[in-house]
Amino acid sequence: MDMEPLVALDPAWPKMALADAEAALTVAGGKFEIETVEIDGIPTRVWKHAPPSLAWLIAASRAHGARAFTVYEDERVSYDANFRAVAALAHALVAMGIGKGDRVGLAMRNLPEWPVIFFAAASIGAIVVPLNAWWTSGELEYGIDDSGCRILFVDDERYQRLATDNPALPAIEKMVVARASVALDPRAMRLEDLIGTPHGYATLPDAELPSVALLPDDAATIFYTSGTTGNPKGALGSHRNLMTNILTSAFSGARTYLRRGEAIPDPTPKTFLTCIPMFHVTACSATMMGAVAAGNTLVFMRKWDTIRAMELIEREKVHVTGGVPTIAWQILEHPDRDRYDLSSLEAIAYGGAPSAPELVRRIFTEFGALPSNGWGMTETMATVTGHGGEDYLARPTSAGPPVPVADLKIVDEDGVTELAIGDVGELWARGPMVVKGYWNKPEASAATFVNGWVRTGDLARLDDEGFVYIVDRAKDMIIRGGENIYSSEVENVLYAHPAVTDCALIGIPHRTLGEEPAAVVHLAPGMEASEAELQAWVKARLAIFKTPVAIRFVHDTLPRNANGKILKKDLKVLFEDRVAA
Template sequence: MTGLAITQPLHRAARETPDRIATVDGTRQRTWREIASRCRRVAAVLTDLGVVPGDRVALLAPNGDLFVDFLFGSLWAGAVACPVNTRWTAGEIAYALADCGANLLIVDPGFRSMLGDIRREAPGLREVVMAGPVFEQLIAAADEPDEHLRHGDDLAMILFTGGTTGRSKGVMLSHRALMAYALCLAGAGDAAPGECMLHTAPLFHVGAISGFLACLLGGGRHVFAPAFDAEAVMAVIAGQQVTDLFLVPTMLQAVLDHPRFGEHDLTSARRIYYGAAPMPPALMDRAIAAMPRVGFVQGYGMTETAGSISLLKPADHRDPARLRSAGRAVMAIEARIVDADDREVPVGEIGEIVARGEAVMTGYWNRPEETAEALRGGWMHTGDVGRMDADGYIHVVDRLKDMIITGGENVYSVEVEAVLANHPGVSQCAVVGRPDSRWGERVHAVVVLKPGLETSADDIVAYSRSVLASYKCPRSIEFRTEMPLSAAGKIVKAELRADFPA
């Protein structure tokens, strides 16, 4: 028994359904036989370039079949795959490459202009491989070697945290961790991916890569969107008969707000997975009403847990008592709520959400102290505040760092945002703490209005006062035309806070 390996489902698909369409990238389609052959040949090329088992191979590419070649080719060669954020600057990319000690970088031609800066700032980078005609010639001429099998607790991937609150950290995920979560999702009944998954979220994001692996386990077809565009997504769903897709809340809102939403046939869609950022209740209610045939699946988790800690399945979305929760822990994870001394709190009480199990990271690359702090007592400390009900459903209240303490009272930004999102003129909102000489912090709301609608700060504050206690209501409102978003679609609150001094 060799233990779990990410390449196992590729072996299985190539053996059992070799002629089934595996990937659709624009007008190009490839079968599992073709994908497996290309991955072996990519591994041969990497080996010829000096890659040995355990080396870190970085990937800089948008969603597409080349990403699949690079990912499985690296793993086939026994390397550790390190996909980097395609929205980072050259300096941010170079920092990540230097931090993880990447030996080789595989680059999509669209990022050619960044290479000079990356190489200057990451001097340890030995080789750069540019996808394109020359690389294709090398692949065509290569043999198909046996796999340098790595499995179980061997390191498979380093995924980088968003870096929105400081330097990005490299999260070490083993073959066992990634496959444990993929198996949980693939076996999750009505929440399991089906026949065809559209990959809209970037594949360097843990939610996207874990969904890809789960769909691969079921033999599903993969359709790639290199970047998110609401109308293009709807057209692809209709044209490719997509059954499953992952949308962060900002993406889901863009689809629902699109003026041509009702013109596309979306009846093939069976499941929409969402996560990565809090879902405003009003948006969730609207989505359920607009797409009654779709089963919604919420995944609550983080990079450090190789996917979701918990899932809120389609059936749970039909239960008002459970709809506002984040669901129950997946099979590979045990979750609990603890106090400041890491003691489990009684059912219903608020504390920090912690998790342990097969899907939890090995640690942060080259950060032993931060690893020890995050995994103290054997539990991954999420930094999220929440509670658990008597049926085991987790209710996320806020991020610890996003909690605002004003006049000695705790204000959870997610609660305030949920109220503001119900205002008829509000399209997007974010709530942060702003320094205040009297109260320590005050509640500050950043708001994007719906197109063509106008409202005043006083109106929004008055609306919040009709629902919330006065100390929770915004004391200041800032209007913007757009929010700063991470590549995963999260509102980057660190940028909002950076606009005013401590």
């Protein structure tokens, strides 16, 4: 174990060894049975009973009938109504000439329309491109052009953002706008003209989906991630990638019961307060896929607000929330928390950002809810490991063991030598959740995806039971409240300022966000620039969460090693006053 358990555990726990629980759950004929299939010529263990495609999944969801699928303000869309809207939009897309392999862009905040568009496009074999709604128009333009979207769905805010800067977007044939508040240009149309508003989805015709032949390993999504150099990369995901998460999440929950010595209960629908954007794999893949399979309800918020979140937890009797540690911290520490009935909460789950062991303890002791987390990345379509309940309380700095269809290994700097248990090296992962590669970037794909394995760029170690401990990130990345900030992107913007000749972006610890970006800058001789000026410079060019919260100026160029790489660890001392505060 990595440290003493955070709370006193039952002395008889665990009632079942990890390996025995896995063997019991994956027995032939059972829900979690495993088989081996070839994916791109590589034998791969997969969940035998995972749904075959997104089209199959959304069609099966009709069985949930009148149960609420999405809740947003006063809009409540049932599973039946949602499917009617999906089918109607799928047929509309086919009528527009959209077919298998065409890219369909989707840039909007969490709204009931988001999953409708997602499933409609994916069900006809199109490749859905969820774009970061926080991006500037320039960042959106890059993602749209790089993926080659033929049609783009946006909400009113994204439409106006793009309309203001008016990028050419040559591949876009039609822009479809949800909840438009302004007159649209000739290339745009209102989504409501195709399927109406969420209030009216239940009155749409009861139609089947268009008949399209889909295979599990057909391409389904492009989620954008960034490396430490160059432009963002589109991770090309398959139907199997997304379907894998359904059984992965269910397996982790079932394993917790067996470890506790309890019978696995029959699945019952739960209500989730979905606080993180759907354009992240955490929300889209790790949360929504399982929700649709189980008949869970997803409650959306226009934007994160702690008071509003507690109101919704009380009103909707929310069972599960989370997403990133920030959300749990802000609810825990809000002075008005006791004014709200939060007793319905059963679990607070998160990933995507570092979390302090103190948070794990407080979720359990103050909410009476079980904490859970996991490890994954955009390139693994979210979940590879699952960590919850007593296992998490016992190993609060671990991200858990891999699920049985996944493998982890720790590899030396040479990219070949597998290291021993307990040694720190680069974490490699493989399994049916690993994406097909990067869209139109063969060199980057070859460097990252090796014979079914993905090189994660995370520095980690494994213990003797297979629990993984992420100790650092080899990739030069900062995670602020679940949002990835790639240092080179911000540094390039700072370098573009006429007064800056040397700079580095580093992450400084933040109690609730995990990390925040901060910059160290060396100015050109005779030039001047203030902290506020450089922050405004970045803010005007990148999404606001990428703006450095603090900038320190140094007289000399930044320290580097023999290879010319900036020694960022030596710069953290400049922010000790901020960390201490």
